[in-house]
Amino acid sequence: MIVGGRELLDGLVKVLMERWTVVAPREVEGNVVLAPLEDAGEIVLDRPLNSPKEYLLPQEEILFEYRDGGFKAPEPRGYAILGIRPCEFRALLMLKSVMGEDPLFLSRWNSSFFAVQACTEPCPSGFCGDLGGPEFSGIDPYRPLGAPDLQYYTLDGRVFVDALTERGKEVLGALRDLGEGATEEELERLRMRISEVWEDMKRVRVVGIEERARWDHPAYSYFAERCIQCGACNFECPSCFCFDIRDEDEGAWVRVREWDSCLLEGFSKMALGANPRKREEDRMRQRILHKFKYFKETTGFYMCTGCGRCLEACPSGIDLREVISWLWRE
Amino acid sequence: MKLVRTVCPYCGVGCGMIVKVRDERIISVYPERSHPSNAGTLCIKGWKGVRYVGHPDRLKKPLIRKGGRLVEASWGEALRTAAQGLGNALREWGPESIMVVGSAKCTNEANFLIQKFARAVIGTNNVDHCARLCHAPTVKAMFRMLGSGAMTNPISDIDLAEAYFVIGSNTTEQHPIIGARIIRNLDGKELIVADPRKIRLARLADVHLRHRPGSDIPLLNSIAHVVVEEGLVDWEYVGRSEGFEKLRRELERWDPGRTQGITGVPPRLVEEAAEIVAEKRTMFFFAMGITQHETGTQNVAAVVNLAVITGNVGKPGAGINPLRGQNNVQGATDLAVVPEIYPGYATLDDPRIGEFEEVWGTSLPREMGVMLSEAFERAKQGEIRAMYIMGENPAVSDPNSNLVRMALEDLEFLIVQDIFPTETSEYADVVLPAASWAEEDGTITSTDRRVQRVRAFINPPGEAMPDWWIITQLARTMGADWEYNGPWDVLSEINRLVPQYRGITWERLEGGHGIHWPCPSVDHPGTPRLHEGRFVRGKALLIPPRWKPPSAWRDEEYPLIMTTGRTYFHWHTRTMTRRVAVLQREVPEPYVEVSPEDAGTYGIRDGSRVVLESRHGRIEVRARVSDIVPRGVVFVPFHFAEAAANALVGEEKDPESGIPAYKVVAVRIGGVAP
Known part of the structure; x- marks a missing residue:
């Protein structure tokens, strides 16, 4: 780990810019957006309004096109993605466990570089306490699925950068001149802060919920009644992977994939109109149980890492933490 | 790659969004966190719906009718043909034979120009748009009673209210972000919904008044009756209004027991609703369910009466809020794409019209023009011979569609300016391809009077051009000396001529989240809330609403x-x-x-x-x-x-x-x- 001032962070961006298009939180007229940087100095420390999902699974993308009697598929390249939070990186690992054999996803994943910003301040909407906490540590429960290349912390105007992979160590090596080793006292302060934040983020109990989440719980209809079906909870969720594909005539025929939402009626509608999840509450149940029961039972992981983006993006104020608390109550 | 901050093109809520664009294609859409109206949220149309702009069906070349078929033409030829067609109608049958239709989907600048085109180039007040089909009664009644026809509160006031009274608005479907913001606030607050249909908000309501269609006045009057009878009137507000005595006498006959026969609503629910609106800081919302009736204007009056006598106007979290449908229907109305006023609500006898004549350098018509809802009947009778329709599709949107289509068929000359071919453009002699929301700079006015910038971020397909450019070129082809180098020039003319928009300049709209009119000067912050301390009209005017049962009521033949x-x-x-x-x-x-x-x-x-x-x-x-x-x-x-x-x-x-x-x-x- 090395420690430095703000120039260490800018230096990191500069080094990555030599090999990648760098995606990081930057300001757009009063909003912080996770987007490609044009200049290293543009990176900010605030949490951006969008999740990193679109840089691996875009909102809408062309899978292939058929032109002049032949198929052509794009060969996408990944990005160096900075400033995403541990919860979001863990969610991307969930995403990879599902999408990992998709050639476009895989091609992006394999050529991406991830630098996670650990949380030295609690965030208002997250609940990662039971789901990994505010840093991606060496003994992180998600460690068996992968690790970010770098992790950086900010505390009292200082930036701490740590490498978690070989590739990360390489990049860190190039930054030696911009920082120094961390003192034991500094590390202790950092550990203290992280554990305080962790304590704060234990806002709702998640572990064990798969045993309690009933099929016929009244929570589903209560929250479904309030859902206006905007899809935002799915779209903003870094681990929601469901998509729709369609063929379009754009001069050439193109097959397009776009984010979909399990809360929409058409998502599960079949030919001739039959629909196993016709009622809104059936679809709400699917969303909740998929994340907290089915996925857990098949993979051992919850398909939710407590980032809180869904509740931030919900126009009706549906709060997933509240949903989970309901499920605990009989 | 670029990131552009703009405003959603769909409804009147005016949600801020950020669009990521690469190679002329929308890559991502993000709800804007810092926007006061949507605060980081969007509905499905915002998230998904904006990708129509890149659809291959877009009109890319001007079309003119030759030998019965629409064929591609150059802009020069299309503009000449359009000018000739209108010129012929003008010579043969006079300016009153031409109808101009603006669009609540287009910018303030395009709409200002299209009404100026009708009035200053053609010489007629025959100009209207779909507000005729949505909130004409609102503007009429609220302007008369309060001095302003628009929403009295900013959207963010929803968080400050203690109760909501929603009548004739399926808010979660038509203004989803407003509807959801009400839902978000429901804990500890009261919701009254008056609607024959059990809509989402009705299912969440504390009181659902499920009245029969067309019985809004009896219902609202019976609530007001209870307010008066139970001594729940806000006397301070009665003191700030006139006509209370007349209203009180009218309300006497609308006791809930009697009106139940008409509305089907049990008196107990009427009493509950009355107590809530009298005791809580209440925001009233209404939309087409109130206005699209034979008694539309009187329906609005009944809402205004109830809000005024309960003191629910001009306060944070209390007010009368007609929800405007289109992204810019408020602006198109403000800028008088209607036959009965000039921009800024100058009535036809207002001496301010002299100012328009001076700036526009021509004498202007002062007779009431033809309304959209009568235009097709008039066309069928041969009084309207030519039409210029921008961004509307009356063949589907207007009542009695069969008659509308016959009338379109009968027109001597029809110009349609749009982004896609429509059912209406099938009848056109000239089709002018316009730039879409994503391709045209300008301003729009959201339902809460918030004037905001929308931004061009891709190029129009083919030869499509921005509306302001097309209208300007057509005016010039017809001999007008219009000189505009961009929408900013049009806005500065609006700043000069429209008092409510005086201080809302192009420069001021560049950053931030827009300005609420009225804004009388460049150093004025705008007016998020109307009637605070004093009604715009001085004293509010209470009007006993006249009710009549709907004429198209069910009978034995049509049950x-x-x-x-x-x-x-x-x-x-x-x-x-x-x-x-x-x-x-x-x-x-x-x-x-x-x-x-x-x-x-x-x-x-x-x-x-x-x-x-x-x-x-x-x-x-x-x-x-x-x-x-x-x-x-x-x-x-x-x-x-x-x-x-x-x-x-x-x-x-x-x-x-x-x-x-x-x-x-x-x-x-x-x-x-x-």
Whole structure:
């Protein structure tokens, strides 16, 4: 780990810019957006309004096109993605466990570089306490699925950068001149802060919920009644992977994939109109149980890492933490 | 790659969004966190619906009719043909033979120019737009009673209210972000919903007043009756208004016990509603369910009365809020794309028209022009000979569609300016391809009077051009000396001529989230809340509303009432939304909602095809059996040309505002196929 001032962070961006298009939180007229940087100095420390999902699974993308009697598929390249939070990186690992054999996803994943910003301040909407906490540590429960290349912390105007992979160590090596080793006292302060934040983020109990989440719980209809079906909870969720594909005539025929939402009626509608999840509450149940029961039972992981983006993006104020608390109550 | 901050093109809420664009293609859409109206949220149309702009069906070249067919032409030829067609009508039959239609989907600048084109180039007040079909009664009644026809509160005031009274607005479907913001606030607050249909907000309401279609005045008067009888009147507000005594006498006869016979609403619920609005800081919301009636203007008056006598106007979290449908219907109305006023609500006898004459360098008409809702009847009679329609599709959106199509057929000359071919452009002699929301810079005015910048971020397809440019070129081809180098020049003319917009300059709108009119000077912060401390009119005017039962009420021959409206997933005549895959997937075809009781009577199953007939037309649609509608009432969305609900709607209108009675149409089931 090395420690430095703000120039260490800018230096990191500069080094990555030599090999990648760098995606990081930057300001757009009063909003912080996770987007490609044009200049290293543009990176900010605030949490951006969008999740990193679109840089691996875009909102809408062309899978292939058929032109002049032949198929052509794009060969996408990944990005160096900075400033995403541990919860979001863990969610991307969930995403990879599902999408990992998709050639476009895989091609992006394999050529991406991830630098996670650990949380030295609690965030208002997250609940990662039971789901990994505010840093991606060496003994992180998600460690068996992968690790970010770098992790950086900010505390009292200082930036701490740590490498978690070989590739990360390489990049860190190039930054030696911009920082120094961390003192034991500094590390202790950092550990203290992280554990305080962790304590704060234990806002709702998640572990064990798969045993309690009933099929016929009244929570589903209560929250479904309030859902206006905007899809935002799915779209903003870094681990929601469901998509729709369609063929379009754009001069050439193109097959397009776009984010979909399990809360929409058409998502599960079949030919001739039959629909196993016709009622809104059936679809709400699917969303909740998929994340907290089915996925857990098949993979051992919850398909939710407590980032809180869904509740931030919900126009009706549906709060997933509240949903989970309901499920605990009989 | 670029990131552009703009405003959603769909409804009047005016949600801020950030669009990521690469290679002329929208890559991502993000809800804007810092925007006060949507605060980091969007509905499905915002998230998904904006991709229509890149659809291959877009109009890319001007078209002119040659030998009965529309063929591609150069801009020069198309503009000359358009100018000639209008010029001929002008010479042969005079300016009153030409009708100009603006669009609540276009910018303030385009709309300002199109009404200027009608008035200063053609010389007629025959200019209107779809506000005629939505909030003409609101503007009429609220302007007269309060001195301003617009929403009194900013959207963010929803968080400050203690109660909500929603009547005739399916808010979560038509203004989803406002509807959801009400839901978000429901803990510890009261919600009253008055609607014949059990809409989402009605299911969440503390009090659902399920009155019969067309009985809004009896219902509202009975609530006001209880307020007066139980001594719940806010006397301070009565002191700030005139006409209370007359209103009080009128209200005497509307006791809830008596009105139950008309409305079907039990007195107990009326009393509960009265107590809530009298005791809590209440925001009133209403929309087409109030206005689209033969008594539309009087309906609005009944809402205003109730809000004023309970002291619910001009306070944070209390006010009268007509929800404007289109992204810029507020602006198109402010800038007078209507026949009865000049921009900034200058009536036809206002000396301010002299100022317009001076700036525009010509004498201007002062006679009331033709309204959109009568234009096609007039065309059928040969009084209107030519039309110039920008961004509207009356062949589907206007009542009595069969007559509209015949009238379009009969026109000597028709210009349609749009982004897609429409049912209306099929009748055109000249089709002018316009830039879409994504390709045109300008300003729009959201429902809460917030004037905001929209930004061009891709190039128009083919030879399509921005509306302001097209109107300017057409005016110039007709001999006008218009000089505009961009929409900013048009806005500065608006700043000069429209007092409410005086301080809302192009430069000021560059950053931030817009400015609420009225804004009288460049150093004025704008006015988020109207009537604070004092009504714009001075004293509010209370008007005893006159009620009459709907003329198209059900009878033996037509035993059901059809009410029309929109659905969440589509927009108006679907020119945009049917080209967005997920929206089309959700609601792929027209339908009629039938109550389980009526379904039993007629042998209708969910999914049956039924024939629906009125005195004016017939359509065939699939049934959705649902308890959303009460027995005796059916609901049909008006979006679909293939089963145009508006083919069933007749000629009944509100005499005061000209709005068609879309909400009450007597119909019958003419047949059922399994």
